[in-house]
Amino acid sequence: IYALGGQMAKTIDKTHIQMRMLNTGKGPAVRALRAQADKVLYQQEMKRVIEDEENLHIMQGMVDELIIEDNEVKGVRTNIGTEYLSKAVIITTGT
Incomplete structure (x- = not known):
């Protein structure tokens, strides 16, 4: 909200x-x-x-896995192999 x-x-x-x-x-x-x-x-x-919205970049895809290094989430990998690295990953439901 x-x-x-x-x-x-x-x-x-x-x-x-x-x-x-x-x-x-x-x-x-x-x-x-x-x-x-x-x-x-x-x-x-x-x-x-x-x-x-400034400084907001919208990417769309189906995430298949989290990229984890040294026991920390570093990003996500999509079903087509695209990797998005970030400081934070927010997992939500949605369509």
């Missing part, structure tokens, strides 16, 4: 088609704002923001 300066919230503000406050009849501790976004517009806006 806080990545890129709270960009998810900024993008939902731009692309929402419906917003509703939940639990308005209860105390403030349980109230929450629910938003529904236009899926295509949300994806397009987030893609634009990420691609325009």
Whole structure:
């Protein structure tokens, strides 16, 4: 939620088609704002923001293995043999 300066919230503000406050009849501790976004517009806006981010390089591929040296992760190797070396590797789920 806080990545890129709270960009998810900024993008939902731009692309929402419906917003509703939940639990308005209860105390403030349980109230929450629910938003529904236009899926295509949300994806397009987030893609634009990420691609325009300075010093962020997007690489895409299927990782087959971690490159480990001296018991430390040094990078990844993709299914087509491309190696990406880095100071940090972040493993996430995704499509």
